[in-house]
Amino acid sequence: SQQGEEDPQALSIQEGENATMNCSYKTSINNLQWYRQNSGRGLVHLILIRSNEREKHSGRLRVTLDTSKKSSSLLITASRAADTASYFCATDGGGADGLTFGKGTHLIIQP
């Protein structure tokens, strides 16, 4: 079953603009991770935020986590054409279900 739900499902912006994607989940988590997937390929880990953290940065990426609202956001600043991909949030509840992924946001960066 899907725990994370990304919003929007698709996003198209101009190169250089910022892109924001949101993720909501349903149950308590130990951590939340964001992954990127280029068309038809494997997923690449971007960033992990633990349940006791509120914000984390990595290069042009900024992730926030609000456990009271069970939501997270991923901000990509100064977007580039190479950022075109699908982005997934994945929750780790520490149970036996592995990581639970949302259905992803498909991001298109227009040159």
Next chain:
Amino acid sequence: KAGVTQTPRYLIKTRGQQVTLSCSPISGHRSVSWYQQTPGQGLQFLFEYFSETQRNKGNFPGRFSGRQFSNSRSEMNVSTLELGDSALYLCASSLAHREGEKLFFGSGTQLSVL
């Protein structure tokens, strides 16, 4: 260091057949997880192996099985294939799949069932 290797990259089978997919994890990684990705259901967890033992299993029928060898390489098998089994099957490895570890994914095996 080589990444996660999945073979074959593409596979076409017919209903009723069985299929075996292979995954070689990153050297030193002892945990291997399998995920099924479809446009309708997204990414769904199949199972996870650590040190040749299945530790966790997702909500899939018994037609889906797997195993892990002493060198950490893993295979998954799907018997009596159905049209709905058409999907991208992704393998991921980690050191020990402890809480907070990130997963390293292979490029996947695209299975088409006709």
